[in-house]
Amino acid sequence: MKLNAEAGHGLFRSPVALEAWTWPLREIGEALAELSRQSGLMTTGFSVHIPPMPPQTDENRIDQWLSMAASQCEVEMEPVETTYGEVVTMLQSVAPALLRLPDSDDHGEGRVVALLRSGRRLRVIGPDRLVYRMAPVVLRDVWCAAFDQLHGPALDELLQAAGLSERRQTQARRAILSAQLGGVPMRGCWMMRRAPNAALFKQAQEAGLPRLGLLFLWSNAAALLFTLAGWRLIGHAALTDRFVAGGLWAWALLVLTSLIFQSVAAMTQGWLATGVGSLLKRRLLFGSLQLQPEEMRHQGIGQFLGRILEIETVSQVAATGGFGVVLSGLQLMAALALLWLGAGGQLLTLAFGAWMGLAGLLLWRDLKLHEIWTQMYRAMTHDLVERMVGHRTRLAQEAPAHWHDDEDVLLSRYLHQTARLDRLQVLIEVVLPRGWLVVGLIGLIPVMLGPPPPLESLAISLGGIMLANQALTQLVAGVSGLVMATVAWKQLQPLHQAAKWPMASMTxxxxxxxxxxxxxxxxxxxxxxxxxxxxxxxxxxxxxxxxxxxxxxxxxxxxxxxxxxxxxxxxxxxxxxxxxxxxxxxxxxxxxxxxxxxxxxxxxxxxxxxxxxxxxxxxxxxxxxxxxxxxxxxxxxxxxxxxxxxxxxxxxxxxxxxxxxxxxxxxxxxxxxxxxxxxxxxxxxxxxxxxxxxxxxxxxxxxxxxxxxxxxxxxxxxxxxxxxxx
Ligand SMILES: Nc1ncnc2c1ncn2[C@@H]1O[C@H](COP(=O)(O)OP(=O)(O)OP(=O)(O)O)[C@@H](O)[C@H]1O
CATH class of the missing domain: 3.40.50.300 (P-loop containing nucleotide triphosphate hydrolases)
Structure with a gap:
């Protein structure tokens, strides 16, 4: 059978036989290994050899063979089902994937397609390890051949009788078959994904998160730069009393550009938050499925439930906290530069450095107190769930006067810890940013006592103090989120570790x-x-x-x-x-x-x-x-x-x-x-x-x-x- 596939990267364009770009079914393991290598999902250097599959047609056994081959190649194969009418759409997006063709070739043996890339032109890997390119309809026709042959002949007669040109006949044939068989389910396709126990960074890379992170950083930095340039322009005009129409236009342009970058940053932040959240959830869910039943029983359902609730904290708070810290980092750098360049000079910069040191100490203390608080909180959730599960036993065994003794003790310890944490939070959230304003202004007193500084450099110092205040507020909010996420992440370690174990043992x-x-x-x-x-x-x-x-x-x-x-x-x-x-x-x-x-x-x-x-x-x-x-x-x-x-x-x-x-x-x-x-x-x-x-x-x-x-x-x-x- 010849089909219009093109071999190599456009090296030659003659039609290529089906056998050249499809694999015999028994070599499905090899096809999978090659596909995982060429798609970059398998990263280990050594080559994996999967022996030929014993001859058979049982779908369950093919599935099993594939799962085994996948576990040797650091990937996972997920069966995908589509309908006859949706085949082309699916082929345009499903790669990397394996497709099992109906057993209709000359040797009576099924064949497999290793689909490397989707899109308007598909790329498939042949048994010779070469890449062949073809239009999606070519593969569609091969995959659906069994259905087409069943319904095609009668249709062909009808179309010939209608006197259509050959090209129109092919189009009409496809359209009619699609309408007739559109809902017929099509099986025999497995989508390849990186194994959920692969390194977290690799998964993040695959989801494009580092690229999004860079875009977020870059757009925020650009927004900040344009805002500062706008301030500079308007400040200079105000101090020199020279407002000109051109200057106003330039200022408006700077503000507009900054707004555009801010919108890009906000959009990227949304995508990043969703990406990080779903990656973590997938990973931790996989980890929880890896735990042995005995281990779950040993931990108790309450502990387990507490851990699951922490997943939400990590995925939501880590993302928002992380953004706050990144943003505040940029603002802090800009504030340091302004303070250094302004009238306050070295003294004010040093004062800000010392204030940052104090902030670091307070935030570290916050992390430690938060850890203790979360452990208490989780112990209470655990205790509550266990009590709810066994409340009848307690009613029967304990005197009513003592039903709530343990809960009272736990609750009072928890409240005491909460009060300590609240006091520290007041210091961090209120005193730290506002206190800096006072310290900053005091830092300017020596400058005011000496010969009067140029107005412009005084304005720069004031701008630096304000920006540093804004950065501190942002930093506190971001770090608080990160502290919560760090503590929650520690609680999730058993699930995270379990997600690294090898998958269900298949040899x-x-x-x-x-x-x-x-x-x-x-x-x-x-x-x-x-x-x-x-x-x-x-x-x-x-x-x-x-x-x-x-x-x-x-x-x-x-x-x-x-x-x-x-x-x-x-x-x-x-x-x-x-x-x-x-x-x-x-x-x-x-x-x-x-x-x-x-x-x-x-x-x-x-x-x-x-x-x-x-x-x-x-x-x-x-x-x-x-x-x-x-x-x-x-x-x-x-x-x-x-x-x-x-x-x-x-x-x-x-x-x-x-x-x-x-x-x-x-x-x-x-x-x-x-x-x-x-x-x-x-x-x-x-x-x-x-x-x-x-x-x-x-x-x-x-x-x-x-x-x-x-x-x-x-x-x-x-x-x-x-x-x-x-
Ligand atoms: N998960 C476990 N942890 C610790 N000990 C266990 C566990 N499961 C069972 N045992 C103990 O092992 C012993 C054998 O238990 P097993 O359930 O195999 O007995 P059995 O013959 O099936 O009993 P029965 O006929 O009552 O079901 C018992 O003494 C039991 O207490």
Whole structure:
């Protein structure tokens, strides 16, 4: 197949075969590595080689392979969906991206396009690492070829019969197909982004923040310079008593130019604030998702909530405080220059330097007091949330007279600290800027006592004193904001640090195994455990000791034992939610570090006990299809509905007005204990794992529903381990 792509950077312009600028599907990992290199998103010098993907067409597995390849290349691939009618618009903005073409080439194998640049001319990277340029419609035609071929022939006949020229026919064909198929969803595109755990500065660079910062600095400096020039002009005219029309025009022009620069600075400030805010939020949200559930529990929900609230402080106050400080820095420099040039000379400049030193000391003290105050404030939020969560226990356990004792102590300490902080704030916000005016005027007294200075240099000194006062006011406001943001940032450190951890562990071997190995044959070893050891914490007693276990494909096992005997702990080890403290644990012959956590957890799925599991606020479909690619396609939805029906949830779905799209969870449709436990089972079944572990999942079901659900689970699961009490 030949298409009108141009090779190189315009070196030659002959039509190039499709095979030259598209990659075989099995080399999708290599295409991704090359794309991340050429787009500049991968910064490490060494070359990454991703082995060929085992042959397959399953979208989920291709997704998995891509995620693995992306994690090796410091990027993240996000699936993008569009519609037939919007393909060209999407291609013009989606790069860097990978596009999977329908399996229609001569070898019956799918192909992939590595889209490097979007715009009016697309640039794609071929397997020879050369860049090819083409119009968006060329790629559109290739991507949509399957649809066009389906509907095209009948249309072509009609257009030929209409007697249109060839060019008009092509245009009319595209327009009619767009109108007919405009809403048809198009999948198979993945947008490439820098991984959220990449260095913060790199992400800021990508968002163009340093450039915006420079523009902000530059426009403010220019605005200040033009304002000072305006003052100079008008001051000179006033002192020499020489007002001329030309001078007034020049002054108006200077003021107008300064206004223009101020507007640019204000606009840039807005863009910067939004950019910094969204960057921080994205980063910290990613960090919070990286935390282990155990860690969150250890910190408590109150501490966690307090931290989340701090995100808002950092993103809002850091930006506004930062702008204030930058602006005041510029004004301070200008004020120092004026003070030096004016009648006050060295003495006044030194006095201002000393005053700045005092300001620095007070602001440092402010930072320290603020830190203590924020810790108290967060401890109170933590305490309040914990008390709200456990208020019934408190009502039952404590005498009414003592219900609020601890709160009173916390509150009085907090108020004491607040009063100290308020006193310091008065000093900083009121005394510091106004006090300087007094000091500045006193600094001029020696000048006034000597021979009278020229009026112009006296005016410059006065201008310098006023400007320094303005700069101090600005500085105080800016630094106060920065102090708050610094303290909040310290609170957010655990989230920020967590955002630097490597993403969900995916190894080449693990993904290759998941993508290529056929399901285990009946009787083949799935799990092999030898001498497993486990205890909670460093000091606790061993919950599992010298544990041996073999699970083979096709097994239906029942695990019974005394309460607290370690059954759920074993399930957590087998499903990769916890790591054993010793012994050997193999999944189909591979250990944890070879397979990587992501593959392990896909192969063994566990439904934990009721209190450890969650129905999320979202649709029923979302809750049962969480283990699959989202958004789901029609087949996923049909399968999910059928699984729910088979687990006896048909009645519930019939009662729900929106069926599978009904909102469930905290604020949605209320579900019974038994309904929730079957939603958990459906979620696990739909993940299609090799081994399913059900931990007391049937406890809330009546005998008939239990039998129906159990026989369906038997039917669908290759290997099953059920934990139950006798
Ligand atoms: N997160 C944890 N931190 C510390 N100890 C724990 C933790 N989870 C469980 N344990 C302890 O480990 C032991 C085994 O608990 P596990 O939940 O595995 O038992 P089980 O056999 O599943 O019990 P049951 O049949 O009552 O559900 C118990 O003594 C329990 O107190």
């Amino acid at each position: 080449v071997e693990g993904v290759r195994m998941a993508a290529s190995e056929p399901p285990a044959e009946v009787g083949e070893a799935v799990i092999r455990a030898r001498g497993l050891l486990f205890r909670y914490g460093e000091q606790g007693r061993y919950v599992l000791q010298d544990c041996h276990l073999d699970i083979r494909s096709g097994d239906r096992l029942l695990l019974e034992g005394v309460s607290g005997g370690g059954k759920s702990t074993l399930a957590a080890l087998l499903s990769g939610l916890r790591q054993s403290g010793g012994g050997i644990l193999l999944l189909r012959g591979y250990d944890w570090s070879t397979l990587g956590g992501a593959t392990w957890r896909r192969q063994v799925v566990s439904v934990p006990q009721f209190h450890e599991n969650h129905v999320f606020t979202g649709t029923l479909a979302f809750n049962v299809l969480m283990g699959r690619r989202w958004p789901p396609d029609v087949e996923d939805m049909m399968e999910a509905e059928s699984v729910c029906q088979q687990l006896g949830l048909g009645d519930l779905m019939a009662r729900m007005p929106a069926g599978m799209q009904q909102m469930v969870g905290e604020s949605g449709w209320r579900l019974s204990h038994g309904e929730r436990s079957r939603i958990f089972i459906a979620r696990a079944l739909l993940q299609g794992a090799e081994l399913l572990i059900l931990d007391e999942s049937f406890a809330a079901l009546d005998p008939a529903t239990l039998e129906q659900s159990l026989s369906y689970v038997f039917e669908r699961t290759p290997t099953l381990l059920v934990i139950a009490h006798p």
